[in-house]
Amino acid sequence: MNLLPVALSLVVTFQSAISVLGVPMEHYIYDTMTNYMFVAIMIANAIQALVLVPLLYPLRLTSTYEYFGRRFKSRAGQLLGTIMGMLQTLLYMAIVLLAPALALEAVAGIPLWLSIVVVGIIGTFYTSIGGIRTVIWTDVFQFIILYAGLVVILILGINKVGGVNRLGEIAVAGDRVNFSTTDPDPRVRHTVWGLLIGGMFNWLPNCCNQSAVQRICSMRSVRDAKMSCLLNIPLIVIYGVVLSLVGLLLYAYFTLEQCDPYLSGAISNNNQLVPYFVMRVFHNVPGLAGIFIAALFSGALSSLSSGINSMSANTLQDLLVDVLKDAQQYKKTMIAKLVVLVYGALAVGLAYLARSMAGPVTQIAVTAMGAAGGPMVGILFLGATFPQANWIGAFAGGIIGIVVNMWVAIGSVLYGNKAPKSLPVSIEGCIAQNLTSFATFNLTNTESTVTNFTTTESVQQSMHLAIYDLSYMYFGLLGFLVTFIFGLFISLCSGMDREDPTEEEYIFPCLRGFWRVGYIASSKPPTFTVIKTKTEKVDHQETIAPIKGLEMTRWYNNRNTAITE
Numbered sequence: 001m002n003l004l005p006v007a008l009s010l011v012v013t014f015q016s017a018i019s020v021l022g023v024p025m026e027h028y029i030y031d032t033m034t035n036y037m038f039v040a041i042m043i044a045n046a047i048q049a050l051v052l053v054p055l056l057y058p059l060r061l062t063s064t065y066e067y068f069g070r071r072f073k074s075r076a077g078q079l080l081g082t083i084m085g086m087l088q089t090l091l092y093m094a095i096v097l098l099a100p101a102l103a104l105e106a107v108a109g110i111p112l113w114l115s116i117v118v119v120g121i122i123g124t125f126y127t128s129i130g131g132i133r134t135v136i137w138t139d140v141f142q143f144i145i146l147y148a149g150l151v152v153i154l155i156l157g158i159n160k161v162g163g164v165n166r167l168g169e170i171a172v173a174g175d176r177v178n179f180s181t182t183d184p185d186p187r188v189r190h191t192v193w194g195l196l197i198g199g200m201f202n203w204l205p206n207c208c209n210q211s212a213v214q215r216i217c218s219m220r221s222v223r224d225a226k227m228s229c230l231l232n233i234p235l236i237v238i239y240g241v242v243l244s245l246v247g248l249l250l251y252a253y254f255t256l257e258q259c260d261p262y263l264s265g266a267i268s269n270n271n272q273l274v275p276y277f278v279m280r281v282f283h284n285v286p287g288l289a290g291i292f293i294a295a296l297f298s299g300a301l302s303s304l305s306s307g308i309n310s311m312s313a314n315t316l317q318d319l320l321v322d323v324l325k326d327a328q329q330y331k332k333t334m335i336a337k338l339v340v341l342v343y344g345a346l347a348v349g350l351a352y353l354a355r356s357m358a359g360p361v362t363q364i365a366v367t368a369m370g371a372a373g374g375p376m377v378g379i380l381f382l383g384a385t386f387p388q389a390n391w392i393g394a395f396a397g398g399i400i401g402i403v404v405n406m407w408v409a410i411g412s413v414l415y416g417n418k419a420p421k422s423l424p425v426s427i428e429g430c431i432a433q434n435l436t437s438f439a440t441f442n443l444t445n446t447e448s449t450v451t452n453f454t455t456t457e458s459v460q461q462s463m464h465l466a467i468y469d470l471s472y473m474y475f476g477l478l479g480f481l482v483t484f485i486f487g488l489f490i491s492l493c494s495g496m497d498r499e500d501p502t503e504e505e506y507i508f509p510c511l512r513g514f515w516r517v518g519y520i521a522s523s524k525p526p527t528f529t530v531i532k533t534k535t536e537k538v539d540h541q542e543t544i545a546p547i548k549g550l551e552m553t554r555w556y557n558n559r560n561t562a563i564t565e
Contacts, residue, residue, distance in 0.1 A: 003224045006215045007231035009139035009306070016303040017099035017296045019243060020150065021271050022362030027247025028254075028273055029421050031178040033190040034362070038240035040199030042233045047200075048207035049229035054509045055384055056213055057222045063317035064213040071383040071506040074391030080398045081379055082318040085209050086311050088372035090343070093307040094350035095365045100296040101351070102361075103275040105268075116351045119297060123304035124344025136215065138305065142298030149295025150242050152288065153278060157249045160281055161256060167245075170252040175422055177248075187469040189419035198473035201480050202366050205373025208380055210310030250277055251425070258429030271361050308343045315339045367472045371409035374479025375401030381480070382487045387502035387515050389491040397487025405479035408467055412475075416468040 026034040061067060065085060069078030101115035161167050171177050181191045188194065206212060207229075219225040250273055254260055261267045267276050275292065282288040316324060316336055324332055379398045382389045470478070491497075504512045 003219070003228055003231075005136050005140045006219060006224075007228040007235070008143045009136045009215055016096050017103070017300040018095055018303075018361045018365045019239075020146070020296055021099050021103060021274055022360040022365070023240075023243040024247035024250055024274050025270050025360050026362060027176060027244060028250045029270060029360070030190070030419075031176050031422055032244060032248075033178055033181055033192075033195065035179070035240060035244055036190075036192060036195035037199045037366075038236055040196050041203050041236055043196070043200050044203040044207050045229050045232045045236070047204065048212070049226045051508060051510065052208050053216055053222060053225045053229060055506075056208070057216055057219070057225050059505065061213060061217055063314055064208060064210045065314065065318050067506070068379060068383070068394070069318075071502070072389075072391035072394050073500055074395065077379070077391045077394050077398075078318055080395055081376055082314050084372060084376040084379075084398065084402060085205075086314055088205055088369055088376065089209060089211070089307045089311055090346060090350065091368035091372060092365060093304055093343075093347040094353075095361060095368065096300050096303040096307070097347055097351035099271070099361050100293075100300040102269055102271050103296050104293065105272070113352055116348055119300055119304065120344050120348035120351070123301045124308060124341055136218070138301070142301060145291075145298040146295045147239070147242075149291045149298075150246065153282070153292060154242060154245055154249065156282060156285070156288075157246070157253065157277070161249065161252045167248055167252045170255050171248040174251060174255060174425075176251050186471055186474050187417075189471050190473065191471075194471050194473040198370075198471070198475075198477050199366075201374060201377070202370040202473065202476035204377045204476065204480075205369055208377060209373065210314055211306040214310055214313060246274065250274065253277065253281065254425045258426040260425040260427050263424060263427050264430045304344075304347065308340050308347065311343045312336045312339045363472055367409055367413065367475060370472070370475030370477075370479065371405045372402070374405055374476035375483040377476070378480040378483025379487065382484050382491075383506065384508045385511060386488060386491070387507055388496040389488060389502075390494060390497050392494045393487040393489070393491025396490045397483045397485075400486045401479045401483030404482050405475060408470060408478065409472075409475050411465065411468040412470060412472065414468075415464045416470075417464075 023034060056064075056067065059067065059070070063082070065078050065081040068081040069075060072078075097116050097119055100119060101112050104110045104115045105112050158164055158167060161170070168177075179192075181188065182193070183191050184193065185191075186194065215228070216225045219228060254277075261273060261276050262270050267273065275296070278292045279289055313336075316332060316339070320335070324335070327335075375398050378401055379394050382394060382397065504516065507515060
C-alpha cells in the first residue's frame with residue numbers, strides 16, 4: 001500500500017464516532033482539559049514511528065503477537081498476548097458500534113438495537129469480502145466524509161452563535177476553558193500529568209495492536225511506514241481543534257438558549273448532545289443531518305472493519321496456526337471470512353449490552369483500551385527492552401497485570417467516586433413542552449433515586465476501596481508497570497535467557513548497541529534459495545537490498561526482461 005492511504009486509515013481507525021460524540025460532550029459537561037489527550041496521542045504516534053516501526057517492520061509480521069512467540073520462543077506467551085489484544089479490540093468495537101446508534105436514536109428515533117445490528121452487518125459484510133485492502137481504501141473515503149461533515153457543522157454553528165469571539169466569551173464565562181489543572185493526586189479525573197503520561201500509555205496499545213501493525217507491514221518500505229505514523233500528528237492536531245470548537249459551540253449555543261437538552265428531557269443520554277444540536281439548529285438546511293449521520297457512521301464503520309479484520313488475522317495466525325498448518329490457501333481464506341462474521345456478531349452483542357453504560361463514550365473507550373491493552377504493551381516493551389526477560393516472566397507478568405488492571409477498572413466503574421462536573425446550563429429558556437418533559441423526567445428519576453438510595457449507598461460504602469478512585473487515565477500505565485516490573489523480576493529469578501539467548505532483531509534497535517556484548521545473540525539474515533521459473537538462458541543478474549538485512553537477486557534474459565527473483 002502507498003503512504004497516504006495508510007496514514008489516513010491509521011487516523012480514522014482510532015478517531016471514530018466515539019471521539020465525534022465524546023470529545024464535544026467532555027467540553028460541554030466538564031472543560032477543555034481533555035485536549036491534552038490529543039498531545040498524548042501525538043507523543044504515542046512519535047514513539048510508534050521512531051521506536052516500534054524500526055523493530056516490527058523488518059520482521060514482516062502478519063500478526064502483532066507473532067512477535068511474542070518468536071521473541072520469547074513460547075506458544076503460551078503468544079497466546080496470552082493474542083487474547084489481551086483481541087479483548088481490547090472487541091471491547092473497543094462494541095463501544096464504536098454503540099456511539100452512532102445513540103446518535104441515530106436521537107436524530108431519527110430509530111431503536112438502539114436496530115442501529116447496532118445494521119451497522120454491524122454492513123461493516124462485517126464488506127470486511128469479509130474485501131480484506132485489508134478494502135478496509136484501508138474505505139477508511140480513506142470515510143476520512144473525507146468524517147472531516148467534511150464536522151467542518152460544515154462547525155462553520156454554520158459558529159455563525160449561529162455570533163462568531164468565534166462570542167463563542168470564546170461564553171465559554172470563558174462558563175469556566176469551560178481550562179488548561180491549568182496540575183494536581184498530582186492520581187484520583188483527580190483530568191490533570192496535565194494524567195492526560196499526558198497516562199493518556200500516552202492508554203493510547204500505546206493502539207500503536208502496536210493488530211490493526212496498526214497490519215497497516216505498518218503493508219507499506220513498501222520502513223521509511224514509508226515511519227512517515228505514515230508521523231503524518232498522523234498534523235491530522236490529529238486538526239481533528240482535535242475541530243472537535244474542541246464543536247464542544248465549545250454546543251455550550252455557547254445552549255447557554256444562549258438557556259435550555260440544557262439532558263435536564264429538559266429532550267435527550268436520554270448526554271452522548272446524544274451533538275446529533276441533537278445538529279437536528280435542532282440545522283433542521284431547515286436540506287441534507288445536513290444526513291451528512292452528519294454519514295460522518296458518524298463513517299467513523300464507526302472504519303473502526304469496526306479494521307477491528308474485525310485484525311481479529312480474523314489473529315485467529316488464523318495465532319489461535320489456529322497449528323490446526324491450519326497443512327490447509328490449502330482457499331480453505332484458510334474461507335475460514336477467515338467466516339471468522340469475520342463471528343467477530344462481527346460478538347461486537348454487535350457486546351454493543352447492545354453496553355447501551356446502559358453512563359458517562360462520555362470517550363471515557364468508556366479509554367477505560368477499555370487501558371485496562372486490556374496496558375498489560376499487552378508491558379509484555380512487548382519488556383521483551384524489546386531487556387534481552388534477559390524470558391517467557392516465564394512475560395507470561396506471569398502478563399497474567400498479574402491483566403488481573404490487577406481489570407479488577408481496578410471494573411471496581412472503578414462500579415464503586416468509584418464520580419468526578420464533579422462544571423456548572424450546568426440553565427433550563428429557564430426551555431419551551432413549555434420541554435418543561436413538561438423535564439418535570440416527568442425528574443419525577444421518575446427522583447422516585448427511582450429515593451427507592452434505591454439506601455441500598456445503593458450501603459453497597460457502595462461496603463465495596464469501596466481507595467484504589468477504585470484512581471482516574472481512568474492511569475489504567476494503561478498501571479497495567480504496563482505491573483506487567484513490566486513483575487515480568488522482569490520473575491525473569492531474573494527464573495534463569496533469564498541463559499538456555500536460549502535472545503536474538504538482537506527482537507530488541508529495540510536503539511538498545512542493541514548497549515546490550516550487544518554478552519547479552520544478545522547476533523542473528524544472520526535468512527537465506528532464500530529461488531529456482532528459476534522459466535527455462536531461458538540467464539544473460540545477467542542484479543542483486544539489491546530493498547530492506548536492511550535482506551538481499552534480493554533478480555535474473556534477466558538477453559532482452560533485459562526479468563525471468564525471476
